[in-house]
Amino acid sequence: MNHGSFGACPKAVLAAQTEFRRRMEAEPIEFLWRRYEEPLDRARNALAKFVGARAKDLVFVPNATTAVNAVVRSLELRPGDELLTTAHDYNACRNVVVEAARRARAKMVVADVPFPVGKPEEILEAIMRAVTRRTRLAMIDHVSSHTALIFPIKRIIRELEARGVDTLVDGAHAPGMVALDIGRLRPAYYAGNLHKWVCAPKGAAFLWVREDKQEGLQPAVVSHGNNQLRPGYTRFQDRFDWAGTVDPSAKFSVADAIQWMAKLLPGGWREIRQRNHELAVKARRILCERLGTEPMCPESMLGSMATVRLPARFQGRPLNGRFEEEQVKLYRDFGLRCRFFESGCRRSD
Ligand SMILES: Cc1ncc(COP(=O)(O)O)c(C=O)c1O
Numbered sequence: 001m002n003h004g005s006f007g008a009c010p011k012a013v014l015a016a017q018t019e020f021r022r023r024m025e026a027e028p029i030e031f032l033w034r035r036y037e038e039p040l041d042r043a044r045n046a047l048a049k050f051v052g053a054r055a056k057d058l059v060f061v062p063n064a065t066t067a068v069n070a071v072v073r074s075l076e077l078r079p080g081d082e083l084l085t086t087a088h089d090y091n092a093c094r095n096v097v098v099e100a101a102r103r104a105r106a107k108m109v110v111a112d113v114p115f116p117v118g119k120p121e122e123i124l125e126a127i128m129r130a131v132t133r134r135t136r137l138a139m140i141d142h143v144s145s146h147t148a149l150i151f152p153i154k155r156i157i158r159e160l161e162a163r164g165v166d167t168l169v170d171g172a173h174a175p176g177m178v179a180l181d182i183g184r185l186r187p188a189y190y191a192g193n194l195h196k197w198v199c200a201p202k203g204a205a206f207l208w209v210r211e212d213k214q215e216g217l218q219p220a221v222v223s224h225g226n227n228q229l230r231p232g233y234t235r236f237q238d239r240f241d242w243a244g245t246v247d248p249s250a251k252f253s254v255a256d257a258i259q260w261m262a263k264l265l266p267g268g269w270r271e272i273r274q275r276n277h278e279l280a281v282k283a284r285r286i287l288c289e290r291l292g293t294e295p296m297c298p299e300s301m302l303g304s305m306a307t308v309r310l311p312a313r314f315q316g317r318p319l320n321g322r323f324e325e326e327q328v329k330l331y332r333d334f335g336l337r338c339r340f341f342e343s344g345c346r347r348s349d
Contacts, residue, residue, distance in 0.1 A: 052181035067191030077104035203250030
């Protein structure tokens with residue numbers, strides 16, 4: 001039941017990855033150096049089409065955390081600047097903001113987005129209330145992790161833009177769960193994972209950056225690309241396309257994952273998204289009814305995941321290692337993996 005954390009890669013896609021690895025080990029120089037761009041461009045072009053972007057604005061990164069690091073740590077912050085995040089953000093990404101703010105003597109501001117939530121406007125309003133003249137960047141989830149809400153991201157981006165604030169969309173969960181047209185959304189930055197709902201191998205994620213924001217952006221790992229330029233590529237791509245010697249087979253397999261998944265159902269990706277949404281909605285109805293708890297948001301705000309409030313008898317149980325006892329029992333007795341997390345979102349205080 002927990003596809004959201006790490007996804008699961010189909011055997012056919014793993015086979016494609018294995019073939020890339022075979023070619024890499026058979027001829028490392030040819031594969032990793034001389035003809036590196038061939039499978040890279042194939043994967044990037046397929047991804048560009050899938051997410052509604054131009055290939056030249058897209059780079060691969062190993063995961064969403066790396067993308068967020070690149071963006072936030074490239075900012076030239078001044079003391080007193082504000083970085084905005086929300087009470088629904090993902091801990092690893094918040095840590096990046098905390099660290100950047102600490103170094104620059106800037107301030108992290110956390111918008112108290114409510115949960116439970118009755119309508120998308122409540123999210124928008126909570127974020128806008130937290131904006132000040134000093135806000136430099138807002139890091140906003142497209143689909144939140146613990147609370148599993150689809151944020152009204154388009155309206156959020158436009159309203160922030162109207163106040164002169166750049167948005168970094170943390171879209172770790174979005175690709176494959178919601179239809180994406182990043183070229184139309186046009187935030188300053190968009191980070192997405194491909195190992196979750198696109199079912200690509202682990203190590204495949206992307207960062208999209210609006211043209212006017214590409215110049216000052218450095219990858220989390222600086223390598224050859226800063227002074228080795230390739231004809232036909234943007235400087236942004238030069239900097240990000242090579243991050244030292246790592247196995248590139250996960251990102252190279254992205255086209256295979258997108259294509260293989262598209263053939264799973266007659267209606268392709270649209271039907272996969274719709275079916276996953278219907279399953280999540282149905283499961284939430286069953287659980288809320290059995291557990292006797294109220295839904296935490298309208299069904300229209302759900303994608304392929306749902307968060308269900310546990311009744312009082314499950315609250316505050318002792319931990320068994322990193323998990324709650326009940327969570328361990330669900331796996332032991334029923335083979336069910338599902339995330340438990342403490343209710344009540346983290347706030348600024
Ligand atoms: C909203 C959100 N952001 C970022 C991440 C981090 O993803 P990764 O560990 O692949 O970097 C996750 C992971 O679940 C997430 O849910």
